[in-house]
Amino acid sequence: MTGQAAAASTAAPIFDTDELVINMGPQHPSTHGVLRVVLRLDGERVVDADIVIGYIHRGIEKLSENRDWTQIILLTDRMDYVAAATNNLGYCETVEKLMEIEVPRRARYVRTVLAELQRIASHCLWLGTHAMDIGAMTVLLYAFRERELVLDLFEDYCGARLTYNSMRIGGLPLDIPTGWDAKVRAFCDLMEGKIPEYEELLTNNRIWLERTRGIGVISAEDAIGLGLCGPPLRGSGVYRDVRKDEPYAAYDELDFDVPLGTRGDTYDRYLIRLEEFRQSIRIIRQALDGLPEGPVMGKVPRLIKPKAGETYHAIESPKGELGYFIVSDGRATNPYRFRVRPPSFCNLQGLRPLITGHLVADVVALIGTIDIVLGEVDR
Amino acid sequence: MEITPAHYTVLSAALFSIGVIGVLVRRNVIIIFMAIELMLNAVNINLVAHARYLENLAGQVFVVFVIAVAAAEAAVGLGILLAFFRNKETVNIDEMNIMRW
Amino acid sequence: MAEAIAFYTLAVLILGLGVAVITTPKTVHSVVFLVLNFLCVAVLYVVLRAEFLAVIQVLVYAGGIVVLYLFVVMLVNLKRAPEAHEDPRRLARLGLALSGAVLLELAGIVVYSYGRVTPASAPAAAGPLTGAGNTEELGWLLYTDYLIPFEVASVLLLVAMVGAIVLARRES
Amino acid sequence: MLDTIVIPVLKIAVLLNAVLVAVTFMVLLERKVIAWAQSRLGPMRVGPYGVLQAIADPIKLLVKEDIRPVRADPMLFTLAPILSLVPALVVFAVVPFGGDELFYVTDINVGLLFIISVTSIGVYGIILAGWASNSKYPLLASLRASAQLISYEIAVTMTLVSVILTAGTLSMVGIVEAQQQSGLWFGFVQPVAFVLVFIGGLAETNRAPFDLPEAEQELTGGFHTEYSGMRFALFFLAEYANIIVISAVVTILFWGGWLRPFPNVEALAFLDLIPGWIWFFAKMFVFLYIFIWIRATLPRYRYDQLMRLGWKVLIPVAIGNIVLTGVVKVLL
Numbered sequence: 001m002t003g004q005a006a007a008a009s010t011a012a013p014i015f016d017t018d019e020l021v022i023n024m025g026p027q028h029p030s031t032h033g034v035l036r037v038v039l040r041l042d043g044e045r046v047v048d049a050d051i052v053i054g055y056i057h058r059g060i061e062k063l064s065e066n067r068d069w070t071q072i073i074l075l076t077d078r079m080d081y082v083a084a085a086t087n088n089l090g091y092c093e094t095v096e097k098l099m100e101i102e103v104p105r106r107a108r109y110v111r112t113v114l115a116e117l118q119r120i121a122s123h124c125l126w127l128g129t130h131a132m133d134i135g136a137m138t139v140l141l142y143a144f145r146e147r148e149l150v151l152d153l154f155e156d157y158c159g160a161r162l163t164y165n166s167m168r169i170g171g172l173p174l175d176i177p178t179g180w181d182a183k184v185r186a187f188c189d190l191m192e193g194k195i196p197e198y199e200e201l202l203t204n205n206r207i208w209l210e211r212t213r214g215i216g217v218i219s220a221e222d223a224i225g226l227g228l229c230g231p232p233l234r235g236s237g238v239y240r241d242v243r244k245d246e247p248y249a250a251y252d253e254l255d256f257d258v259p260l261g262t263r264g265d266t267y268d269r270y271l272i273r274l275e276e277f278r279q280s281i282r283i284i285r286q287a288l289d290g291l292p293e294g295p296v297m298g299k300v301p302r303l304i305k306p307k308a309g310e311t312y313h314a315i316e317s318p319k320g321e322l323g324y325f326i327v328s329d330g331r332a333t334n335p336y337r338f339r340v341r342p343p344s345f346c347n348l349q350g351l352r353p354l355i356t357g358h359l360v361a362d363v364v365a366l367i368g369t370i371d372i373v374l375g376e377v378d379r
Numbered sequence: 380m381e382i383t384p385a386h387y388t389v390l391s392a393a394l395f396s397i398g399v400i401g402v403l404v405r406r407n408v409i410i411i412f413m414a415i416e417l418m419l420n421a422v423n424i425n426l427v428a429h430a431r432y433l434e435n436l437a438g439q440v441f442v443v444f445v446i447a448v449a450a451a452e453a454a455v456g457l458g459i460l461l462a463f464f465r466n467k468e469t470v471n472i473d474e475m476n477i478m479r480w
Numbered sequence: 481m482a483e484a485i486a487f488y489t490l491a492v493l494i495l496g497l498g499v500a501v502i503t504t505p506k507t508v509h510s511v512v513f514l515v516l517n518f519l520c521v522a523v524l525y526v527v528l529r530a531e532f533l534a535v536i537q538v539l540v541y542a543g544g545i546v547v548l549y550l551f552v553v554m555l556v557n558l559k560r561a562p563e564a565h566e567d568p569r570r571l572a573r574l575g576l577a578l579s580g581a582v583l584l585e586l587a588g589i590v591v592y593s594y595g596r597v598t599p600a601s602a603p604a605a606a607g608p609l610t611g612a613g614n615t616e617e618l619g620w621l622l623y624t625d626y627l628i629p630f631e632v633a634s635v636l637l638l639v640a641m642v643g644a645i646v647l648a649r650r651e652s
Numbered sequence: 653m654l655d656t657i658v659i660p661v662l663k664i665a666v667l668l669n670a671v672l673v674a675v676t677f678m679v680l681l682e683r684k685v686i687a688w689a690q691s692r693l694g695p696m697r698v699g700p701y702g703v704l705q706a707i708a709d710p711i712k713l714l715v716k717e718d719i720r721p722v723r724a725d726p727m728l729f730t731l732a733p734i735l736s737l738v739p740a741l742v743v744f745a746v747v748p749f750g751g752d753e754l755f756y757v758t759d760i761n762v763g764l765l766f767i768i769s770v771t772s773i774g775v776y777g778i779i780l781a782g783w784a785s786n787s788k789y790p791l792l793a794s795l796r797a798s799a800q801l802i803s804y805e806i807a808v809t810m811t812l813v814s815v816i817l818t819a820g821t822l823s824m825v826g827i828v829e830a831q832q833q834s835g836l837w838f839g840f841v842q843p844v845a846f847v848l849v850f851i852g853g854l855a856e857t858n859r860a861p862f863d864l865p866e867a868e869q870e871l872t873g874g875f876h877t878e879y880s881g882m883r884f885a886l887f888f889l890a891e892y893a894n895i896i897v898i899s900a901v902v903t904i905l906f907w908g909g910w911l912r913p914f915p916n917v918e919a920l921a922f923l924d925l926i927p928g929w930i931w932f933f934a935k936m937f938v939f940l941y942i943f944i945w946i947r948a949t950l951p952r953y954r955y956d957q958l959m960r961l962g963w964k965v966l967i968p969v970a971i972g973n974i975v976l977t978g979v980v981k982v983l984l
Contacts (some may be wrong), residue, residue: 022788044792044955135860135952142691207861219773360792361864361954382487386588387528390491392586394498399582401502403575409553413514416545417498420521422652423537431528436617440626443520443618444539447633451640453545458647464556466529508728508783515776543772543805550779553729554795560662615762633791 010364025215032321033374044359049352057378064338069169069304077163080376082125084121085118088167091353093248094313095169100308107171107296112250112287117278120210121316123273129369134211139201170300180252181288188281194261195277212267216354216366226350228341230320231272232370236264242316254286266369305333344372387428394423408470412456419449486527493520507553518542532615663757667744675708675892681943687822689948716881725894728784730741733886736777740893748825748902750910763824771979778875785878793874794865796955803962808852810970811845814977815905828909835916837907844973846906848966854900860947864955899939907935
């Protein structure tokens with residue numbers, strides 16, 4: 001074998017077959033964390049994809065089985081770390097359901113406000129990164145500018161900006177600070193003016209339309225079959241929103257619409273999330289208007305120790321249906337079994353059928369459109 | 380130190396011979412194509428040089444045609460090469476001994 | 481004097497790069513040498529007052545045709561060197577000898593033809609072609625005296641284009 | 653001796669330095685303008701309002717560690733950045749910054765073709781960089797880049813034919829003089845050609861929305877993924893030098909180069925107080941600004957859409973424009 005032959009065979013035999021295998025991630029600018037996608041390409045077209053997860057698996061579920069019930073709230077912060085408040089909410093409500101604790105009405109309203117603020121923050125992050133993946137860099141900065149304001153509100157409320165640990169079993173640790181509701185209202189007014197700014201940059205932009213219309217189409221049957229949830233499911237026109245179907249917190253007392261898509265493509269999912277901004281603002285305003293007086297903490301026993309039993313409870317996190325399944329054996333001060341149904345993980349199921357047949361450039365758009373957080377996928 | 384057409388002709392002849400060596404000695408078809416391009420260029424040098432010294436632009440016109448032919452040759456030749464490579468995984472001219480596949 | 485310096489420098493470069501093209505083991509390097517060779521030839525055209533051709537040489541040859549070669553070289557990434565297969569019927573030495581014969585023959589022609597013309601009658605003293613209008617004159621010739629060859633060339637290019645697409649397309 | 657060697661060499665030296673300095677400030681301008689578009693401040697630390705960032709960046713790149721992947725092809729890996737920078741600088745030889753002989757290195761009778769052909773050499777830098785890195789993303793990016801460059805080169809060259817038809821010359825100075833004689837900038841005579849050339853210019857310089865070869869989100873940085881330090885800086889310089897070239901060429905071909913607005917209207921003669929080169933740089937600056945503005949605003953095209961735009965829209969329109977120009981030229 002001559003030197004050249006040796007060089008040629010050690011150099012990745014890229015064009016030996018007609019397929020090229022490339023490894024997207026875990027270090028890649030647009031896999032939103034440490035997702036790894038092994039793509040088999042024919043030219044630039046994706047023939048098949050293998051999705052590898054587990055790079056930030058921290059064993060949160062197992063850890064939770066060795067923590068007492070209150071300590072787990074802090075762990076849930078670290079699952080979907082861009083939407084910690086909804087994670088807290090889901091967990092606390094599940095335990096409350098298990099223990100049949102009555103949560104004061106004021107606490108439920110404040111929780112709703114927090115959850116919707118969190119939805120705005122999470123969608124801001126999604127919008128910015130999704131647009132950035134498709135190359136519109138300015139939207140990223142605009143969206144993060146508004147997300148910053150939400151984080152400021154959270155900081156005002158609980159002192160933390162990312163991992164809030166903002167709820168307790170039975171209610172809230174703190175009542176809202178004075179003047180906080182006025183600040184939230186001011187933010188809502190401001191945010192309402194900013195949504196058209198994003199829309200101006202994207203919604204009718206020809207390049208944006210070409211990059212998202214008809215890309216990653218998924219039919220309603222397929223979406224249900226794949227177990228998608230949240231905006232990807234609603235983008236295909238399936239009416240499913242836990243806030244409406246199984247109301248929790250104060251959603252049954254508030255009025256809002258669930259936006260639905262018709263074509264089930266990336267553009268529809270984009271429109272839905274933009275509409276959810278508006279709906280969230282609407283919910284926050286109603287909740288603040290109707291904010292009842294009263295305590296924010298219900299009657300909770302000193303030692304939280306649910307009686308033996310199991311329960312499943314789901315909420316609508318910004319990314320979809322976030323469910324907690326908890327088994328208590330009634331003896332220990334920790335759960336016997338703790339299991340999370342993370343929306344990001346379920347939606348990630350859809351990635352492979354979505355990207356197959358599309359181009360490499362679409363892969364990043366489609367990873368963006370299902371809006372995953374790897375912390376939640378791996379847990 | 381005056382440069383005469385003879386100088387250019389000698390240069391052209393030498394370059395042409397290099398091309399001939401390439402075609403006759405190398406077995407990689409791509410290299411052989413490139414050697415042919417060298418020969419075409421040798422011819423072009425000759426044409427341009429004589430166009431200048433005979434004050435007749437016809438030589439330059441022919442260079443334009445030669446370049447056009449070279450482009451056509453490269454396109455078709457490389458197309459055949461790619462089609463062949465897809466079937467036999469080789470660019471060795473000695474292994475190109477079949478008339479059809 | 482200036483022309484002599486330019487000529488000899490370019491001649492050395494052209495021949496050296498030409499030899500490099502056919503001797504380098506790596507095909508990609510060959511292509512790079514070929515580009516450099518063509519650029520030198522283009523400069524030689526400038527010396528010969530054929531600016532338009534020089535530019536065309538760079539644009540079409542260096543910027544177009546050789547890119548095609550480079551593409552093919554990159555697509556045809558070989559597992560084994562094409563030279564590894566030795567055909568016993570192939571006679572490289574004979575090839576070299578034949579090439580030498582061609583060179584000798586060409587040299588003979590040059591010596592024969594230019595040896596007989598006396599320097600006085602040689603047209604070597606010709607000055608630069610008329611001024612700046614090289615491109616215009618060339619265009620004029622192409623569209624009048626050489627119109628039919630020009631059209632034939634364009635048809636040839638069209639055929640080549642269609643042919644290349646048909647050949648390179650994958651049968652599915 | 654003085655006229656044939658000393659003065660041209662001096663001009664070249666001044667021009668090269670000016671271009672390189674302009675490039676560093678162009679980078680600063682881009683960072684600043686994009687920052688303002690995104691409601692940020694941009695570089696603020698080095699010097700007042702970050703002005704000295706333009707000096708700090710090259711210094712940083714110069715002293716950075718130079719990394720060459722083990723399996724890279726040493727010769728081509730070194731050659732590629734050079735091959736991409738040199739053509740970008742060489743074209744400045746025929747760009748006239750003013751009407752006086754002082755403002756251009758040379759005026760050759762095939763100036764415009766010279767620019768087209770020399771920029772077409774720049775593609776080698778990109779292809780070879782991708783190939784020599786011996787890495788998949790750069791290879792993919794370099795294949796994209798070369799296909800893109802060649803396609804858009806065809807469109808731009810086709811379009812320029814109609815400008816050449818209008819001007820009747822290939823000389824850059826001659827084209828501006830033709831605009832002076834006709835009293836009308838070619839931008840008004842050939843608006844379609846202007847738009848096509850500008851779009852093609854965006855694509856040829858790999859700028860947003862056609863920046864696929866360096867699409868960070870898809871290809872992790874494109875063909876120069878494996879490059880670092882000064883080698884990377886050479887690609888960077890080449891890209892921005894090319895942007896300046898395109899802006900200059902567009903200014904010369906369509907917006908009268910160094911001519912003041914309405915060059916034939918006597919009433920505006922007072923505008924001649926402003927020297928031609930200032931007009932030139934002002935116009936060029938507008939285009940540089942538009943380049944940056946577009947980058948801050950638009951998403952990126954997908955590869956197949958880019959190719960479709962090039963082959964199915966720009967080239968047919970360019971051919972139509974040639975035919976139209978020819979017909980009008982014959983009729984008038």
